[in-house]
Structures are given as structure tokens and as C-alpha cells.
Amino acid sequence: MSGNEQKYIKEAFDTNWIAPVGTNLNAFEKEIADYVGVKEALAVSSGTAAIHLALSLLDVKTGDTVFCSTLTFVASANPILYQGAEPVFIDSDPESWNMSPQALETALNDAFIKGQLPKAVIVVNLYGQSAKMNDIVSLCKKYRVPMIEDAAESLGSTYCRKASGTFGDFGIYSFNGNKIITTSGGGMLVSDDKEALSKARFLATQARDPAPHYQHSQLGFNYRLSNVLAGIGRSQLAVLEDRVDAKRTIFERYLLELTDIPGIEFMPELKNTRSNRWLTVLTINEEEAGVTTKTLLDALGEENIESRPVWKPLHMQPLFRGYCYYPHKDGESVSEHLFEKGICLPSGSNLSEEEQGRVIECIVNTIKSKVGIDGKLRWG
């Protein structure tokens, strides 16, 4: 927490506006819209809810297909199943680790030939890194398929100076506890399409018709954020830039101190982009580094340091068995390689220099001890 949350929470309590409306909600929506540069924002109970609303607005239903990045958290694709539609998973490309424009083009072209273009493409900006938006946006335009940008992990990142999450027809952010800013749980749907967002507002509040009695003609959801939690969001948003700076500083130090180790490669940052570096992620080439990703994960675990593999690609998940998958190239599945080799390091914006030093020391010592004095050690 930033320290200022109580002020806004108190305001909600003092005015007795708890939910589902209130000044914090209105202000939080306006502040996010202004910060990222969109016409309208709708505060909801989670990032997942925001994706679900976007798919509802695009009338995704049984029999439809929706394309989605494969290297992501399950929440990117679950709403496709909520709507009874079928996901088609698209691989990553090696430069951005995000949706491969090449694989997307192949998939769109196949769908076009079959006369079954997807109802939407969900593009994820993994760990704060933007996908290749120029290429992806022009492909979606060419085939006239709406794009939803899953920017749950990339609030505060930019692509060609434009805010991450503002490249699609709809963008979503998450304020879950693990994200760069949090409301404990929450999300935001953003768009320049004001009409669509007022429809989303209607759907998110049980689709209640304008009548004094409770009348409903459409299926709605209970997806609004509470006015109390929106207050937390306002004070969190005020420190977002500090958080990005802190996370980038953490990344810079990992880079500086680990970059000479053979076989270690950091998640790249595309030209003309600024990643919020939500997590520092690297891959380990076993042959060069002398250790496997698993050895390193275990060694960190023994020191009581929490680290994780990268997201397991969705096309490999038992939940999504049997759905179609387009690799980057024939015989080259980039996401599978990243899953095998990748490791996410502790990157909390409150990580102390000393704590980070301990992580670095553990990595260096593990590799040194495995490689041994006669090994291929060319550093340190």
C-alpha cells in the first residue's frame, strides 16, 4: 500500500457511499482514462470480468472462435469458455515473447479461407512488455477482427509513447493483489467507444432496464467495483510511476550483475517501448550456463527465495486440450521454449537492495558450484 489509502476509504465511509456508486468510483475511472489517454473507463471487480464484458459486447457466443495469446495466465482465455466459444491459441515471437504476428497472420488467413474468422483477438502484454502492436493492429484491421488488449500486467508501460492497453477496441487492466497497483481485487475496461462502455456499465450491473420496478430483458452480471476499493485504487494510481521506476531499477541491477553469466538472457524490451518490468524474467541455456532452470528454481527455494517458471502456455493446459494452436513457425514453438527455460525473479517494488543482493548471490553461487573450477566459467 502507498500510505494514502485510508484518506479515500474514510471519505467513502464518511459519506456512506460504499457500493455500487460513489465519488471514488467516478474519480478512479476518470483518473485511469486520463492517465492512459482513452475516452472512457469502467471500474469492475476483476480483470477477468473486464475481459468477459468485452467479449459480451462483441457478441461472442457458442460456435464462435476467439484467438488468444498462448503464453499467458489462464484468466486471459477463461472468458472465451464462459461465452461458450472456442479459443485458438497463438504462439509468441522471440523478440517480444508476446503474440507472434507471423503466427497470427497464418491463423487469420486459414480462418478467412474457411470462412470462419474469429469474433475477437485477445493480445496479452506479458510481464509488462508490449506485443508488436503495429503489426498486430494492422493484421486485425486487414481482416476486420476486433482486438482486445489484455494489459493486466502492463499498466504503466508504453509502446511508441502510447499507453499499453489503448491499442485495441477494448483494453483491460487488473488490480489484483499481485499486480503493479492493487485494489485488493479489481479491474478496468477501457475504450474510446463511449457507447460500448455505457452498454458495459449496464451489463456489469445486472442489466437492469430503466423501469422503477426490477425489469430485465438481457442477461447481465454483477461485476462493478465497490466505491471503497476504488478509493484504494486512486491512491495506488498516484504512485504508479514510482512503482514503474522501482521495478525498472530492480531489473537494471539484475541485468548488470547477471548479464556476464553465459547462457542467461533477459526478457527483451522492444525498440520504442517502455516496459513497466512488472517481473524480471530471464531464460537459462543449460549448455552454456551449466545448470537447468529447475536447478536454479530449487536452489532459490532452498534459500527461502520465491521464484517461478514463466506461465505454462495455455495450449499445453489440460483445461484447453484439443483446441487449435498456431506455433511461431512450423516446428518452432517459442512459448514452449520460454516455458522450459524461463524463470521469474523476485521483483516486488518494495524489494530491498539487500534482499535483491541475496537473490543475486544465490544465483551466482549456484551456477559457480555446478560449473566448478574446470567448467566453462568465463566470468566473475
Ligand SMILES: *Cc1c(COP(=O)(O)O)cnc(C)c1O
Ligand atoms: C492477472 C491477470 C488477469 C486477470 O486479472 P484478475 O484481476 O486477476 O481477474 C488477466 N490476464 C493476465 C495476463 C493477468 O496477469
